[in-house]
Amino acid sequence: MPPLLVLDPARTLVPSPQATGSAATLDIIVGLFILLLAAKVGEEVFRRLRQPGVIGELIGGLLVGPHALGIVFPGETATILSEIGVVILLFAVGLEIKTDELLQVGRPAVVTAVLGVAFPIAAGAAYALVAGEPPATAAFVGLALAATSIGITSRVLAQMGVLDRRFSRIIVGAAVIDDVLALILIGIVSGLAEGDLGVATLGLVVGALGFVVLGFVVARRARGLRREVFTWPLFTDTPLVLAFLLMLGLAILAAYIGLAAIIGAFVAGLIVAETEAQDEIEHEIKPLASIFTPFFFAVTGAQLDLAALADPKLAVAALVLAALGIATKVLAGVIGARGTGRWSALAVGVGMAPRGEVGIVVVTLGVSLGLLTPSLFSAVLVAVILTTVAAPLLLSLVIPRAAAEAEPTGPGSTGPAIPAG
Amino acid sequence: MPPLLVLDPARTLVPSPQATGSAATLDIIVGLFILLLAAKVGEEVFRRLRQPGVIGELIGGLLVGPHALGIVFPGETATILSEIGVVILLFAVGLEIKTDELLQVGRPAVVTAVLGVAFPIAAGAAYALVAGEPPATAAFVGLALAATSIGITSRVLAQMGVLDRRFSRIIVGAAVIDDVLALILIGIVSGLAEGDLGVATLGLVVGALGFVVLGFVVARRARGLRREVFTWPLFTDTPLVLAFLLMLGLAILAAYIGLAAIIGAFVAGLIVAETEAQDEIEHEIKPLASIFTPFFFAVTGAQLDLAALADPKLAVAALVLAALGIATKVLAGVIGARGTGRWSALAVGVGMAPRGEVGIVVVTLGVSLGLLTPSLFSAVLVAVILTTVAAPLLLSLVIPRAAAEAEPTGPGSTGPAIPAG
Numbered sequence: 134m135p136p137l138l139v140l141d142p143a144r145t146l147v148p149s150p151q152a153t154g155s156a157a158t159l160d161i162i163v164g165l166f167i168l169l170l171a172a173k174v175g176e177e178v179f180r181r182l183r184q185p186g187v188i189g190e191l192i193g194g195l196l197v198g199p200h201a202l203g204i205v206f207p208g209e210t211a212t213i214l215s216e217i218g219v220v221i222l223l224f225a226v227g228l229e230i231k232t233d234e235l236l237q238v239g240r241p242a243v244v245t246a247v248l249g250v251a252f253p254i255a256a257g258a259a260y261a262l263v264a265g266e267p268p269a270t271a272a273f274v275g276l277a278l279a280a281t282s283i284g285i286t287s288r289v290l291a292q293m294g295v296l297d298r299r300f301s302r303i304i305v306g307a308a309v310i311d312d313v314l315a316l317i318l319i320g321i322v323s324g325l326a327e328g329d330l331g332v333a334t335l336g337l338v339v340g341a342l343g344f345v346v347l348g349f350v351v352a353r354r355a356r357g358l359r360r361e362v363f364t365w366p367l368f369t370d371t372p373l374v375l376a377f378l379l380m381l382g383l384a385i386l387a388a389y390i391g392l393a394a395i396i397g398a399f400v401a402g403l404i405v406a407e408t409e410a411q412d413e414i415e416h417e418i419k420p421l422a423s424i425f426t427p428f429f430f431a432v433t434g435a436q437l438d439l440a441a442l443a444d445p446k447l448a449v450a451a452l453v454l455a456a457l458g459i460a461t462k463v464l465a466g467v468i469g470a471r472g473t474g475r476w477s478a479l480a481v482g483v484g485m486a487p488r489g490e491v492g493i494v495v496v497t498l499g500v501s502l503g504l505l506t507p508s509l510f511s512a513v514l515v516a517v518i519l520t521t522v523a524a525p526l527l528l529s530l531v532i533p534r535a536a537a538e539a540e541p542t543g544p545g546s547t548g549p550a551i552p553a554g
Numbered sequence: 555m556p557p558l559l560v561l562d563p564a565r566t567l568v569p570s571p572q573a574t575g576s577a578a579t580l581d582i583i584v585g586l587f588i589l590l591l592a593a594k595v596g597e598e599v600f601r602r603l604r605q606p607g608v609i610g611e612l613i614g615g616l617l618v619g620p621h622a623l624g625i626v627f628p629g630e631t632a633t634i635l636s637e638i639g640v641v642i643l644l645f646a647v648g649l650e651i652k653t654d655e656l657l658q659v660g661r662p663a664v665v666t667a668v669l670g671v672a673f674p675i676a677a678g679a680a681y682a683l684v685a686g687e688p689p690a691t692a693a694f695v696g697l698a699l700a701a702t703s704i705g706i707t708s709r710v711l712a713q714m715g716v717l718d719r720r721f722s723r724i725i726v727g728a729a730v731i732d733d734v735l736a737l738i739l740i741g742i743v744s745g746l747a748e749g750d751l752g753v754a755t756l757g758l759v760v761g762a763l764g765f766v767v768l769g770f771v772v773a774r775r776a777r778g779l780r781r782e783v784f785t786w787p788l789f790t791d792t793p794l795v796l797a798f799l800l801m802l803g804l805a806i807l808a809a810y811i812g813l814a815a816i817i818g819a820f821v822a823g824l825i826v827a828e829t830e831a832q833d834e835i836e837h838e839i840k841p842l843a844s845i846f847t848p849f850f851f852a853v854t855g856a857q858l859d860l861a862a863l864a865d866p867k868l869a870v871a872a873l874v875l876a877a878l879g880i881a882t883k884v885l886a887g888v889i890g891a892r893g894t895g896r897w898s899a900l901a902v903g904v905g906m907a908p909r910g911e912v913g914i915v916v917v918t919l920g921v922s923l924g925l926l927t928p929s930l931f932s933a934v935l936v937a938v939i940l941t942t943v944a945a946p947l948l949l950s951l952v953i954p955r956a957a958a959e960a961e962p963t964g965p966g967s968t969g970p971a972i973p974a975g
Contacts, residue, residue: 159809161634166802173789173799180788210631213582366594367601373841374594381587388580417841420794424842 164205165214165428168435171197171205172427185525187288190427191434198435207432215432216394217381218425219284223395224380225422226287226305227402228415229296232352235306235403238299241481242306245469249307249485250314252461253278260457264450266509272322273499277492277513278458278520280315283308284395284429285521286484289528295536300477303470304484305399311485312396313341319495320391340390348383348400358408372410373417379405436493437518441511450509454516459523462486480528480535487524492517585626586635586849589856592618592626593848606946608709611848612855619856628853636853637815638802639846640705644816645801646843647708647726648823649836650717653773656727656824659720662902663727666890670728670906671735673882674699681878685871687930693743694920698913698934699879699941701736704729705816705850706942707905710949716957721898724891725905726820732906733817734762740916741812761811769804769821779829793831794838800826857914858939868933875937880944883907901949901956908945913938 175193176186197204207215235242254275261271283304290301320337363372380401387397405414442448466482473481496513499505505513596614597607618625628636656663675696682692704725711722741758784793801822808818826835863869887903894902917934920926926934 158633158637159806159815161630162637162802162809162815163806165634166799166806169802170799173787173795176789177787186789208630209582210634212579213586213631216579216583366598367607371841371844374844377845378587378591378594381583381590385580385584385587388583394580394583420792420838420841421845423792423795424798 161208161210164207165211167197167205168194168207168211168431169424169427172431172434176427185289185529186292187285187430187525188522190430191437191522194431194434195437195439196434197431198437200435200438200440205435207435211428211432214425214428216429218422218427218429219395220380220384220398221418221422222284222287222426222429224398224402224405225415225418226283226291226296227399227404228406228411228418229291230302230305230403230406232349232403232407234302235349238302238306241470241472242303243310243469245303245307245466245481245485246310246314248469249281249311249462249465250279250318252465253458254318256457256461257454260453261509269322270499270504270506270509273495273502273504274454274509274513276315276319276322277495277499277517278454278461278488279311279318280393280488280492280495281308281311281462281485282393282395282487282492282521283484285487285524286528288426288430289525289532290484293529293532293536295532298477298536299473300470300480300484300535303473303481307466307469307481307485309345309396309399312393313345315495316341316391319498337391341392344387344390344392345396345400348397348403352400352403352407355404355407358410360408360410360413362408363410363414371417372414376401376405376410376414376418377421433518433521437522438515441515447508447512447515450512451515451519454513455519455523458488458516458520459483459486459527462520474535474538476531476535476538480531483524483527483531486527487521488517492520582629582631585628586632588618588626589615589628589632589852590845590848593852597848606710606950607713608706608851608946609943611851612858612943615852615855616858616860617855618852619858621856621859621861626856628856632849632853635846635849637850639843639848639850640816641801641805641819642839642843643705643708643847643850645819645823645826646836646839647704647712647717648820648825649827649832649839650712651723651726651824652827653770653824655723656770659723659727662891662893663724664731664890666724666728666886666902666906667731667735669890670702670732670883670886671700671739673886674879675739677878677882678875681874682930690743691920691925691927691930694916694923694925695875695930695934697736697740697743698916698920698938699875699882699909700732700739701814701909701913701916702729702732702883702906703814703816703908703913703942704905706908706945707949709847709851710946710953711905714950714953714957716953719898719957720894721891721901721905721956724894724902728887728890728902728906730766730817730820733814734766736916737762737812740919758812762813765808765811765813766817766821769818769824773821773824773828776825776828779831781829781831781834783829784831784835792838793835797822797826797831797835797839798842854939854942858943859936862932862936868929868936871930871933872936872940875934876940876944879909879937879941880904880907880948895956895959897952897956897959901952904945904948904952907948908942909938913941 171193172190173193175189175191175196177189179189180186195201199206257275257278258271261274262268266274286304290296290304295301317338360372363375366375380398383397383401384394385397387400388394405411442451462485463479463482466485467478470478470481493514496505496510496517500510592614593611594614596610596617598610600610601607616622620627678696678699679692682695683689687695707725711717711725716722738759781793784796787796789795801819804818804822805815806818808821809815826832863872883906884900884903887906888899891899891902914935917926917931917938921931
């Protein structure tokens, strides 16, 4: 890891004898402090300008990150905090959703998801084939545009107070289905590229479907489970710790299966949402979310290298792919959710646009399989990040109109509030 | 970093294409999950046996750590989470203390601190001189036994509900003074060892004293500051985020000066405790503490290598040093806090006994200065950890008696509760 900061030359004379950690530890904590501060200052500036706060967090991270001021080089710990941050974010989203509400949006969510995977793959692959790439490479360019990462969308929906609207449910449901579909396709393409398509891929498909279906069934059966399910241990007078372990455990399980970790966290949220501890855990997860989640956006922002766009060929490829990526998801939403109203359907499409860390992982995988050249890698990576950064801006334009035409499907929380422990 | 876990061989066949991070990231998160789980299971077992929960957390970490089962090798991120955990812990302690209450215990705290630094240095150095070590080495052995780390004591005091007792205030006050004294002495000895005792050491002394005094003055002036001081930004509807930044900022500042980071966090807690946001922040820091703090104890436990005690010479040296370390602190407490009652004075002494991470850092510094040989390093390190592990056990014996004889100095929290945002 590169050094972060040397603020005080005297430190090297008398090497922090009593500091509760080594100088490296201190440097890392300083880096985290600066990332959090930058994210929060960025959010504040953007909110004062009446723009989405998430963009401010992204730009805060970009500014202090390696591609701009170079004050902070997010390393292992920042990455892990960012990962736990987005896991907590999706857990909190799941916490606000009842499985009943997901079932109600089943049909539009499935159609949006299927089209939202098919269209970007077709468009991305077509573009790559036209640019003269071989079919396997073209397939991977398409795949990189297929998987939705709803971390950023969730935050925008939550901040605008529309998580209980029908279009929000469709986005969340479609994103889960979308992730399962994309996982299966990536497994198949990877298997074909490695000449090994068989038991492993089949296991992947069964595992991914099994996990989501089983999680859903467990959530249905968890309805009305008493608060004591989370408070029986002596060590805790609040249900948070067990819920946190459940969240992290399911996130890890999902990742082992090959799904995005955030899918596991979302399923954990769905399960807890049906129990009587929902209100209390929703209240207690907020302080954790307020500290962890900004790292996700700041670290994502810090990965954006705008200098790469100085190469005109690369810039054109990235912009075309980003435009295709957004347009195809919007089209999928407009068709899939057409029954919900014009602006709502548009909101669904735009909400599915960000590829985020899922797209980044697919791109990285494509390079490791030898399917993407370095220049194509940069173009697709920039395109993936552009879809992520553009989405909150587009959402802030579309959501107010969608909210005006849409009816809420139900109250955000259910049952009487349980007094805090 | 060594690999953490390979649970599923299929993962290497299909390389987690959609996981929201690389395989390394996943392994680290699995390690963190196991550490947290082990700490909580350990705490639960110990609580059911009516023993202090912290010991269970330490032993949970020890069991899954590199010196026992070898499932988890705490790396960068676990270390940082553990560090932030103890910072949050001391911030929470500061949050429950008013500066008025610290002033009331000024005299016994100062006497306990001064004696609690002088006695261990004298005893440790005498032992090392008798064992034939040169004076500079002997001085460092003494110093390693001097500095108190009250992370563990704070947790035990909080768990037993006696943080508002007079003896608890004395422990906390004495630990702060003790840390400043030990810092100054370590600066002087390091300077002498490097043949450079002058401006840097003087700067250290002035900086350390200035930080603690200034923090105290700021806390006095913060009295009655309105909640809006922490809620003016648009990004937050709770005062937590700004308070967290203040905490982390002062912890970093303290570490740059050369003080323990936890002293800075404690001062931040003192400041916030005087404001009107105290109640709300105390409420919101708890979920963060419940997730972060167990890492501190689990990581500390994971460092304990009981196999080192198989060498009889080392075992004797470690046990003698640990016994000297505890006895001298107890003596300091019994003399310094003698006006508070017999058991209370004993509780003060025992509460000052853990050296924790502060002692470990001093030992590491001694090696880097060439003053401690590897075998002496191991002996002192084991002694430092033994004082840390023994303290909660001793406290659980002494505190009930001290609580029975002591009068609380005042209510734990002040003023009307502010309704949560």
